[in-house]
Amino acid sequence: MESKPESPSSVTVAASSVASTTVSSQPVANAADNFITSLQAKMKSYDEAVLRKWIDEFNAQQLKSHGVTAAGEDVPPLPAGVVQIEFEDLGEHVLLQLREVRTAHSDEIDGGLDQFRSVFFNKGDMKLLTDIATKSQAIPGTGMRIAIGSQQSCMGDSPGEGYAIFDLKQNGKTYLNETFQDQVQSFEVRHEKPGTIQLLTHSETDFKGKEKDIQQCEIGSWVDVLETTYTISCDTRLGKCTSQKKQKTYPACSAVGACD
Secondary structure: OEOOOOOOOOOOOOOEEHHHOOOOOOOOOHHHHHHHHHHHHHOOOOOHHHHHHHHHHHHHHHHHHOOOOOOHHHOOOOOOOOEEEEEEEOOOEEEEEEEEEEEOOOOOOOOOEEEEEEEEEEOOOOOEEEEEOOOEEEOOOOOEEEEOOOEEEOOEEEOOOEEEEEEHHHOOEEEEEEEOOOOOOEEEEEEEEOOEEEEEEEEEEEOOOOHHHOOOOOOOOEEEEEEEEEEEEEEOOOOEEEEEEEEEEEEEEOOOOOOO
16 A cells, blocks of 8 residues: 655635635526525525425426426436525524536436535525535534535535635635645545544546556456545634645545446
8 A cells, every 4th residue: 555645735715705716616507596586685584484485386396397297205306407495504594505407317327417506694684695506514613614515426426626614604704725636536524523624535546556466346446546635624713724635545446437
């Protein structure tokens, strides 16, 4: 097993809008834009019952307009173009989690692809705090979140081009963002302690070792895996985050392949 020496890189980025980070992109779909615009115009303070009603109506209309008549657990694999919305109560804030079907799903081998979008509002006045083209996860012990996970297929979530750390308590400002230097194919977020998380990313390349060292794989082929570990620590009092990066390379059976 070959391991690269630790190469810590402490990065601190001045606060700016998450909309300007590498993980942001164009909105999911016009229908979603219209829903968000209408929500801001009509809802001046958070009302869960009304929000739930509007989202249910939006989701049902999206299914109907794409020829899907079933509902609930009976919904068939969704065709391309369908947008569905879920919401999550985050205490002082509320999250609208949008999912657009970019490539149609199937009952057979599911080659469907979904695009994510996360829109955060302040509950008190329903002010839009930030709008990002990924999913996100909370950083325990802070009001900050890590934005990562742009698309989803049967092989799991795709990380996208990079990640950002943003703070809902500071109107969605971002304190740290980084673009991945390699072609990241999978990722995992681990909670270490309050204010600290680890982000693990994996990239695969052709095996460069000796032929005699190649092992048979039940699924996939024998490849070199580059594992990058970002240890991200955030200080809410100072309003900044730092990232330490380590990398190692090891051979393994490919985790990237066709869906069953």
